[in-house]
Amino acid sequence: xxxxxxxxxxxxxxxxxxxxxxxxxxxxxxxxxxxxxxxxxxxxxxxxxxxxxxxxxxxxxxxxxxxxxxxxxxxxxxxxxxxxxxxxxxxxxxxxxxxxxxxxxxxxxxxxxxxxxxxxxxxxxxxxxxxxxxxxxxxxxxxxxxxxxxxxxxxxxxxxxxxxxxxxxxxxxxxxxxxxxxxxxxxxxxxxxxxxxxxxxxxxxxxxxxxxxxxxxxxxxxxxxxxxxxxxxxxxxxxxxxxxxxxxxxxxxxxxxxxxxxxxxxxxx
Amino acid sequence: xxxxxxxxxxxxxxxxxxxxxxxxxxxxxxxxxxxxxxxxxxxxxxxxxxxxxxxxxxxxxxx
Numbered sequence: 624x625x626x627x628x629x630x631x632x633x634x635x636x637x638x639x640x641x642x643x644x645x646x647x648x649x650x651x652x653x654x655x656x657x658x659x660x661x662x663x664x665x666x667x668x669x670x671x672x673x674x675x676x677x678x679x680x681x682x683x684x685x686x687x688x689x690x691x692x693x694x695x696x697x698x699x700x701x702x703x704x705x706x707x708x709x710x711x712x713x714x715x716x717x718x719x720x721x722x723x724x725x726x727x728x729x730x731x732x733x734x735x736x737x738x739x740x741x742x743x744x745x746x747x748x749x750x751x752x753x754x755x756x757x758x759x760x761x762x763x764x765x766x767x768x769x770x771x772x773x774x775x776x777x778x779x780x781x782x783x784x785x786x787x788x789x790x791x792x793x794x795x796x797x798x799x800x801x802x803x804x805x806x807x808x809x810x811x812x813x814x815x816x817x818x819x820x821x822x823x824x825x826x827x828x829x830x831x832x833x834x835x836x837x838x839x840x841x842x843x844x845x846x847x848x849x850x851x852x853x854x855x856x857x858x859x860x861x862x863x864x865x866x867x868x869x870x871x872x873x874x875x876x877x878x879x880x881x882x883x884x885x886x887x888x889x890x891x892x
Numbered sequence: 893x894x895x896x897x898x899x900x901x902x903x904x905x906x907x908x909x910x911x912x913x914x915x916x917x918x919x920x921x922x923x924x925x926x927x928x929x930x931x932x933x934x935x936x937x938x939x940x941x942x943x944x945x946x947x948x949x950x951x952x953x954x955x
Contacts, residue, residue: 708930813941820944875937878930 648830649751649823665749672735672749676728705730709877714885722884725766729759730877733818737869740826741862748869751822753815760814763880768807771887780887814879821872825865832858899946906939 653661683698691699705727710719733750740748750756771780785802786795832854839851914932918925 708926712930813945816945817937817941820947824944824947871933871937875933878934879937882934 648827651747664747665752665755668739668745668747668749669736669755672732672739675735676731680731701731702727705877709874709881713878713881714888718888722766722770722881726877726881729763729880730873733759733873733876734870737822737873738866740822740829740869741865748822748826750818751826753819753823756815756819759818759876760811763814763876763883764811767880767883767887770884774888783889784887810883814876818872818876821868825861825868828861829858829865832861893950896946896950900943903939903943907936910935910939 651664653663654667655662680698683694686692687695706719706723709730710723710726714722736749736755738748739745740751768780771784774780775783784806785799787798787802790798836851836854836858839847839854842848842851910932914928917928
């Protein structure tokens with residue numbers, strides 16, 4: 624909060640009309656109301672993403688041919704990437720096919736929603752609102768806990784998750800709460816904060832460079848104008864960095880989900 | 893603000909170390925790149941989580 628306040632105070636004293644972007648920049652007004660319930664832009668974007676993904680997968684798998692066309696090849700590339708590098712390498716070749724549908728839809732959903740952040744006119748990554756990320760993390764949490772319970776039984780899974788093998792004696796008193804904390808409680812929190820934090824911080828940076836550059840350019844001072852151009856150039860650089868980060872976060876969320884599932888499925892060593 | 897800068901030091905050093913190890917590993921054994929890559933990205937993400945949590949807390953906590 625001090626970040627926001629200090630920046631906006633400095634900006635306003637220097638050139639009057641400039642408001643530094645902060646968490647308030649992410650609170651968009653509702654687009655329309657359905658019986659007192661305000662529907663905002665990220666909600667519409669989520670629905671749009673579901674429609675887009677459905678259309679893409681149906682179109683890509685509709686006319687399947689032995690020699691794939693362009694669309695089918697793209698669909699197969701994404702599917703193969705999720706199935707082979709994410710699911711099979713982390714879950715193990717025995718059970719991985721059960722989790723591929725979940726992981727594939729998770730990956731596509733996060734990828735499309737992240738890339739909204741740099742598509743012109745949409746320009747809002749829906750996962751920069753934390754409320755949309757928490758359910759995803761909770762679903763992943765239920766999936767990997769449920770998998771562990773299905774494989775080992777309730778107490779078997781608790782033992783599997785909290786007791787490192789090959790440890791005995793009083794050190795368990797220290798290790799069991801720590802492992803419980805890190806394996807069961809903290810994982811959904813870090814999943815949420817990682818995706819949300821990256822999207823939020825990246826979008827904030829883009830807003831800052833764009834609005835700050837515009838304010839500096841229109842300030843009338845020649846030196847400020849030069850810095851404004853520099854700020855726009857940096858903003859373009861940050862956009863490319865964001866393209867990388869957006870893909871990376873979708874990849875990492877899916878990777879971590881599949882690693883947790885694989886760990887819950889693993890046998891005692 | 894200062895705390896945010898301070899907290900960026902740790903993950904910065906950590907991410908640097910991770911990718912240094914990744915590069916030298918690939919330089920020694922180029923065919924292991926695909927395996928090392930996923931491990932490196934995983935380590936990068938875990939190291940970065942600390943800073944991201946700080947960014948989130950910086951906005952959430954009232955001072």
